[in-house]
Amino acid sequence: MIQDSYVIGVDYGSDSVRSVLVNAQNGQEIANSVYYYPRWQKGLFCVPAANQFRQHPLDYVEGLEYTIKECLSQAGDPAIAKAVKGIAVDTTGSTPVAVDKTGTPLALLPEFENNPNAMFVLWKDHTGVGEAAEINAHAEKFDTNYLKYVGGIYSSEWFWAKLLHVLRTDEEVKNACYSWVEHCDWIPFLLTGGNDVTQMKRGVCSAGHKSLWAEEFGGLPPQDFFTSLDPVLSGFTERLFTETYTSDQAAGNLSTEWAERLGLTTDVVVGVGAFDAHMGAVGGQIEPYHLSKVMGTSTCDMLVAPIEEVEDKLVKGICGQVPGSIIPGMMGLEAGQSAFGDTYAWFKRILMWPMQNLLSQSKTVSPETAEALINEISDNIIPELSKQADALPLSESDEFAIDWFNGRRTPDANQMLKGAILGLGLGSDAPRVFKALVEATCFGAKMIVDRFNEQGVPVKGLIGLGGVAKKSPFIMQMMADVMDMPIRIHKSEQTCAIGAAMFAATAAGIYSKVEDAMAAMGQGFDAEYHPNQDRVAVYATRYAKYKAQGQSIEELTSSANAPVTDIQEKVVR
Template sequence: MTTTKYVIGIDYGSDSVRSVIVDARTGSEVSSSVHYYRRWQQGLFCDPSNNQFRQHPLDYLEGLEITIKDCIEKAGGKHIAEAIKGISVDTTGSSPVAVDQHGTPLALIPGFEENPNAMFVLWKDHTAVKEAAQINAHATKFDTNYLKYVGSIYSSEWFWAKLLHVLRADEQVNAACHSWVEHCDWIPFVLTGGSNIREMKRSRCAAGHKALWAEEFDGLPPNEFFATLDPLLDGFTSRLFTETYTSDQSAGTLSPEWAKRLGLNTSVVIGVGAFDAHMGAVGGQIEPYHLSKIMGTSTCDILIAPTADIEGKLIKGICGQVNGSVIPGMVGLEAGQSAFGDTYAWFKSILAWPVKRLLADSAIIDASTAKALEEEMLDKIIPELSKQAALLPNHLDDELGIDWLNGRRTPDANQELKGALFQLDLGTDAPAIFKALAESTCFGAKNIVDRFISEGIPVKGIIGIGGVAKKSPFVMQMMADVLNMPIRIHQFSHTCALGAAMFAAVAAGIYPTIEDAMEAMGSGFDAEYHPNPANLDYYATRFLRYKSLGDYLEQNTISTPEKVQSQPQLT
């Protein structure tokens, strides 16, 4: 029998779920497994043209069971399973769902199986733009600024806007919906065998950053705030929560049903969940005043600061400041970009259109060769674009991009905004456009850093985490040049899952604090990018042009009263 203690970190991303078994003594990976959501891969329940992105709870449950069992088998089977002491989960967010009084998502109840409104509303779903605008306008009518801890602007990507939109859009869901639950709260509830929604332990991270929970309000804003916004919300807070929990705490132990399904024992502790970026920042060994950038399809940027330093400060235009949302005893500050890797994926998809549509009908090569050629070409598009873009000389009048292809998250959330390309001519080629798009995402990152600094929050360095950080030296060097800051890249491949594993180790009592777990289980950094002095003036000038073009687009594309109302600044 092994005396080593193991923990499992589970990371739910936009396209897949990954589970990792970690040695709690060292933080080293024992095994990992990934499962791509079957229904999501088929494009079911989504309508990108209308910004609707929904995920079925069965995708989450299937992935949970498949990846954990696969991890255990890869790690050595029963003797490893017996030494697993804790499990913690991170998810995308805000990705909430309508549930009944038992905490069951409506999509798992007969009659709602194929109804997108009964499914999880993914973070990138922007169907609630109208509701977000109404929340922002409504908040100005109150003496208390209930948006003060979420940057004074509420986003269509968040809890209340999505809830209101779904209740308005679907009478059947409205009638059956007892409560509204974040994905990161639901999975621990499932694993612990929860059957009463009132007993669900809600994440401080999710509640504070997306649902307007605040210590100052003794919970959520009062019923009057929501009832006067829309009568559909009258009394709804009584079906939600008052208390929240930091992720170093236990949500309970593994239920007999799930212990049997997973091949584990019922003494396994399940930690309180959180969002992927917040646990990822811990996995990436975040330090006070160092900005942790989790760079995937979007970015989520996390900064922590001692509570005493933030006392009396309200950071405008970010995605929230919440005591204990990352590390207990510290204030977690969240920002981010709505499209980062998605920007590159969009351009890849455009270039790949003829490859996907025409190769299969080729009269020259057979079907199997066509398929193999398609896969080879798609794998090489971004690396080759990066290589060729890096060879281009820097000219101030080069093509310029705006990175709002999925709206703007921060600073100053506005999901109505659209991306743009400027300075195109007949000499513009694919590498030049890719370079402009990469620059735009780096300029978007600088906008966030500049907002923190202008609001009195120093940024001492950048920690890069995620797929883009690990795979694209071209983008990372450009970002170091644009920010004029060094960027350290964390070496662990599955950093969000590692952060979840660290929290599992604390919840299970292996370490007394998350700081102790970070010190013991942190794996360090394997790359660092330093600004190239030769590029600093070039990018400083280009950034000013990016800002000017962005200001022009924002002022000239927000024309209706509804859009104007989406941008009030509360004091």
């Protein structure tokens, strides 16, 4: 006899979707399943050299069905499926898509099925850099500061810059696009059988942090803010939304169609969606004034504080501060780095180039052996680099790097910036360069902590979440040394999906508030790294160098993107 209640958390990442089936009484993970997006794995619809990263909605839909059904299959007992009470979803963001009036992504229509502009524009797509710059300049013309709650700088990674770029780029998509929808809002709409986009429940998380929604504005900025920027945006605000919802609320019940597809009942409550790092912070048992760092391909750094204590403080250069975006009733503040694990992955690709491009041509080993060697080395290269880099002595004159390999998210978004590796010599080898790259990502993380502290929202502790936090003691120890603060590592390897499960339990009424779900379902911490005081002073000196070199690179980048004057032309020539 099944006595317990169960919930499902669905976590959409950059490369895959993962679902977990969880006992809502104690947080026990019953089953989990992951599905790697097949079209994304093939590199379809993406042009990395142009910073274009698009994902087909079929990757999302197929993964949703596969992972939930696989979880139920792993559970074994058919009675568990009948005891599932809720589903909640988190996604990357801002990852929006053009939809028609029914809320159907255009790429699901035959005429747009292979058009990247009709697909979801992934968070790290930077094709809207020019549009973001225009939005920032345009906002200065208004008496009301419509960027005040997103750190004062609008990013190309966000909602409006992406919409404007797509509408300008593709006439057919522009004519067919009725509205613009975040991934985290569309999946609950899909599961509940929505067929009118005006009825879609939009989460305050995505709306406040990426879409310029704020209670102070009565919703989104007024229509004339957008039409005076570009008439192509005419009519969009009235076809978007005014109201928003926190993720402890229900988007609706599972539709008959999806209940049949998944093997569940229509009694299942579907929660309002949010971004992965926001739900991940809840799954990682975030505490007030503790920076919860979700560390994967990029980082998202989340902080909550009592609204009455934040008062009118506005932290400049972050990804926004929104009441209820993480924990309902508390101020949610978001920051992050555009490349973290992606920086290490880039270096790995550089080192793997000979293996992947030359070994397949070898006359010495068979193709099967070549493939086996490539896979073995690919699996071991980062762990071995970490081991050897950790054994190196620390010196103020070591190789040095700037971590803006995918631009800079925070503080002060600037996606035009580039990474750099400095201080190279003939003695520089792979472990030394890798060490410099890791240090740079840790310095980038410290810049965020410093900004919170400087703006009057103190960071009192660090919580590490995600794959990098769990798998790399070398990186986490360096993080503690650079920050000169301890960092606790959460036990769960699936904090985003577990956080979604906690919200599912709350939306379904099993818990009255998400804090109660966190207390009952949280898995706790299994590691803590403390600063090595012998290294703290050396890193402090190198951090000052990082800031100075970063400023120089930023100035060079600005000069490179400025109009060339006659004097500059002479210098160039």
